[in-house]
Amino acid sequence: MKILKKIDTKYIATLVFSIVVALLIGAVLMAVTGFSPIKGYSAMISGALGNPRLIGNTLEKAMTLCLLGLATAVGAKGGLFNVGGEGQLFFGALAATMTGLWLSDLPAVIVTAVALISAVVVGGFYAWIPAVLKVKIGVSEVITTIMLNTVAIKICTYLVNGPWNSPLKSLTKGTDYLPETLRFTKLITASNLSTGFIGGAVVAFLIWYIMKMTSVGLEMKVTGENYRFAKFAGLKSDKIMIWSMVASGAICGLVGMLLIYGYQGRMTDSVSNEFYFDGMLVAMIMNYNPLGIIIMSVFFAILSTGATMMDLTVGISAQIYDIIFSVIIFLMAAQKGISTWVDHKRLQQKAKAKARKEIDANVGTDSSNI
Amino acid sequence: MWEQIAAIFSVGLFQNTIRNATPVILAALGGLFTEHAGIMNIGMEGMILTGAFVAVAFSFTFASAPMGVLLAVLVGILIGLFFALFVVKLKSDEFIIGMTLNTFASGLTIFLLRNVFGQTGTWATKAIKGLPAVDIPLLEDIPFIGPILSGHSIFVYISWILVFVVWVFLYRTPYGFWMRASGEHPEALETAGVDPVKMKVLASVLCGIFCGFAGAHLSLGYLNCFTEGMSASRGFIAFACVVFGMANPPKVFGAALLFGFLQALGLRLQSVGVPSDLTAAVPYLATVLMLVYIVASSENRKKRRAKKETKLEVEAENV
Numbered sequence: 001m002k003i004l005k006k007i008d009t010k011y012i013a014t015l016v017f018s019i020v021v022a023l024l025i026g027a028v029l030m031a032v033t034g035f036s037p038i039k040g041y042s043a044m045i046s047g048a049l050g051n052p053r054l055i056g057n058t059l060e061k062a063m064t065l066c067l068l069g070l071a072t073a074v075g076a077k078g079g080l081f082n083v084g085g086e087g088q089l090f091f092g093a094l095a096a097t098m099t100g101l102w103l104s105d106l107p108a109v110i111v112t113a114v115a116l117i118s119a120v121v122v123g124g125f126y127a128w129i130p131a132v133l134k135v136k137i138g139v140s141e142v143i144t145t146i147m148l149n150t151v152a153i154k155i156c157t158y159l160v161n162g163p164w165n166s167p168l169k170s171l172t173k174g175t176d177y178l179p180e181t182l183r184f185t186k187l188i189t190a191s192n193l194s195t196g197f198i199g200g201a202v203v204a205f206l207i208w209y210i211m212k213m214t215s216v217g218l219e220m221k222v223t224g225e226n227y228r229f230a231k232f233a234g235l236k237s238d239k240i241m242i243w244s245m246v247a248s249g250a251i252c253g254l255v256g257m258l259l260i261y262g263y264q265g266r267m268t269d270s271v272s273n274e275f276y277f278d279g280m281l282v283a284m285i286m287n288y289n290p291l292g293i294i295i296m297s298v299f300f301a302i303l304s305t306g307a308t309m310m311d312l313t314v315g316i317s318a319q320i321y322d323i324i325f326s327v328i329i330f331l332m333a334a335q336k337g338i339s340t341w342v343d344h345k346r347l348q349q350k351a352k353a354k355a356r357k358e359i360d361a362n363v364g365t366d367s368s369n370i
Numbered sequence: 371m372w373e374q375i376a377a378i379f380s381v382g383l384f385q386n387t388i389r390n391a392t393p394v395i396l397a398a399l400g401g402l403f404t405e406h407a408g409i410m411n412i413g414m415e416g417m418i419l420t421g422a423f424v425a426v427a428f429s430f431t432f433a434s435a436p437m438g439v440l441l442a443v444l445v446g447i448l449i450g451l452f453f454a455l456f457v458v459k460l461k462s463d464e465f466i467i468g469m470t471l472n473t474f475a476s477g478l479t480i481f482l483l484r485n486v487f488g489q490t491g492t493w494a495t496k497a498i499k500g501l502p503a504v505d506i507p508l509l510e511d512i513p514f515i516g517p518i519l520s521g522h523s524i525f526v527y528i529s530w531i532l533v534f535v536v537w538v539f540l541y542r543t544p545y546g547f548w549m550r551a552s553g554e555h556p557e558a559l560e561t562a563g564v565d566p567v568k569m570k571v572l573a574s575v576l577c578g579i580f581c582g583f584a585g586a587h588l589s590l591g592y593l594n595c596f597t598e599g600m601s602a603s604r605g606f607i608a609f610a611c612v613v614f615g616m617a618n619p620p621k622v623f624g625a626a627l628l629f630g631f632l633q634a635l636g637l638r639l640q641s642v643g644v645p646s647d648l649t650a651a652v653p654y655l656a657t658v659l660m661l662v663y664i665v666a667s668s669e670n671r672k673k674r675r676a677k678k679e680t681k682l683e684v685e686a687e688n689v
Contacts, residue, residue: 029481033481033482033485033486034485035485081465083469133658133662137662137665137666137669138665138669139658139661139662139665140661142410142412142465143609143610143613143657143661144658144661146412146606147606147610147654147655147657147658148654148658150603150606150651150654151651151654151655151658154647154648154650154651154654155647155648155651157647158645158647158648161647162645162647277469277473280469281469281470281473284466284469284470315485316485317480317481317484317485319476319477319478319480319481319484320477320481321477322473322474322476322477322478322481323474323477323478323481325473325477326470326471326473326474326477327474329466329470330456330467330470330474333456333460333462333463333466333467333470334456334460334462336460336462337456337459337460337461337462338460340460340461341459341460341461
């Protein structure tokens with residue numbers, strides 16, 4: 001009951017309204033370009049939930065989106081915008097793959113543990129750089145993380161297609177495949193869903209718990225919302241900022257590993273197709289609320305996998321997903337802006353009315369004095 | 371050895387430098403306005419992409435390149451107004467709106483390309499009319515310099531003129547003065563009787579127009595085609611150039627040329643065995659380093675000035 005009380009009904013109403021309007025705009029786009037919207041959306045739903053394999057893929061996608069969204073939220077709550085998750089994910093995936101390949105003779109448990117540590121450390125380190133630059137020198141982390149994304153992706157592309165390219169000839173370039181013993185067991189056969197999902201769920205729960213239920217989470221929130229206040233309150237704000245960014249990067253690194261060990265099996269230059277930006281947008285839509293991110297990523301996973309299948313079956317380009325996604329954000333931003341504008345106007349009118357009354361009253365007393 | 375170096379630093383290298391730099395120059399000049407008006411505009415990527423698509427689509431429909439450019443500019447104005455509506459009027463987070471604008475543009479252009487024009491990947495036909503190339507008389511006859519500077523697409527020369535025009539606008543006209551004030555001291559501007567909101571909207575619209583130019587040049591300047599995701603993070607590079615050049619038109623122009631040069635050099639170095647993926651990463655890394663340098667040195671300057679002032683104050687007290 002306590003949780004129910006906290007839910008912001010106005011926010012949810014806006015969200016539902018935005019989603020409905022965005023889906024309608026999607027339908028209009030389909031209709032204008034000569035497709036039946038009903039056919040399109042039904043293909044989308046059956047493409048996401050039609051059979052166990054597809055449900056598995058959708059759940060895997062939801063986990064990826066959710067963890068990446070939470071990674072954004074962790075950084076944002078601590079006061080730093082981590083736009084560089086894509087690069088951290090790439091490096092994390094590369095580190096996990098290469099440790100797996102180099103240590104493949106050791107027992108699987110040890111290798112997985114070492115790979116996990118290396119992915120998390122590498123991802124975290126790559127987020128540490130912009131965090132330190134921001135906190136110690138004052139360089140905008142938004143710009144540096146955007147730039148470092150491309151740097152990471154280019155370096156990974158070079159390594160994967162160059163020195164670490166698989167000697168076995170295959171259609172696409174990439175590293176060797178990890179041995180079967182190392183890869184996570186599939187929860188649903190032939191789908192992307194593996195035991196990594198359980199690990200991902202545990203991590204998601206932990207993040208939610210730390211952010212909402214512990215003092216660390218509160219300290220992060222205070223720092224993120226008001227840096228000066230946090231500093232005067234005696235919090236080590238600089239440290240908190242840097243570490244929340246490192247945690248954000250570490251989660252991205254972990255997602256990289258889950259993608260490889262879960263279903264991709266080897267590192268390629270297309271390990272992630274801007275997954276991080278999707279996760280980031282989910283986090284933005286949900287205002288960095290951890291629980292909201294977890295719920296909303298399932299919805300967007302359905303849209304995303306469904307859109308890919310719809311592209312294959314009906315021929316409507318899967319990019320309709322990007323359009324629906326961004327329209328929702330625009331609508332929510334518009335609603336927020338309009339409501340604050342209206343509130344502002346109302347306050348202004350109230351103040352004006354009050355001032356007028358006071359003036360009238362003053363004029364009254366003045367005239368009596370004369 | 372020397373032959374190899376000579377082969378790398380050939381006419382082609384400098385031609386490519388100018389080719390690569392021009393879309394970035396145009397977009398960065400647009401980004402200058404928003405930067406001066408105090409808006410962090412990372413939506414330029416989407417603006418360029420839309421401009422490129424609209425230019426190709428209407429050059430194809432009307433079989434005329436000027437119509438393509440005109441429509442790209444009109445759409446650029448609309449995007450600028452759209453961006454301003456959210457960022458200036460509704461006071462949304464400029465970062466979120468910029469990122470979303472990029473996603474929206476990328477999604478919409480690919481959707482329209484595939485479902486309206488029935489093309490996937492790259493769209494190139496003879497029916498897409500390109501912009502004319504300009505040969506400059508006398509200049510083109512000078513060896514080495516002639517072929518580098520002459521014979522480019524028309525927007526290359528327009529962009530050079532615009533560098534000067536933008537400088538004059540920003541630093542020698544009242545509008546430019548107000549625009550800079552709207553970013554630095556909006557309250558002061560309001561007291562002076564000019565609405566800072568209006569100046570910010572103007573900056574955003576101008577940015578839309580310039581990004582429309584950049585997009586049109588990108589798609590109609592040389593290859594007359596549209597490729598999915600054609601802007602290829604040029605919007606971000608343009609944004610980096612604005613920061614790099616400290617929002618001063620000639621300096622931003624220099625920064626964009628430097629980026630173009632590094633990009634062209636990377637492709638050339640591939641022939642000597644330097645992997646192009648690594649050289650492609652260099653401009654981005656350079657931006658990070660440059661940013662660190664700019665911020666650190668300006669902080670230093672501030673500290674030094676503060677020290678000097680306290681010193682003077684102490685001296686004054688002693689006297």
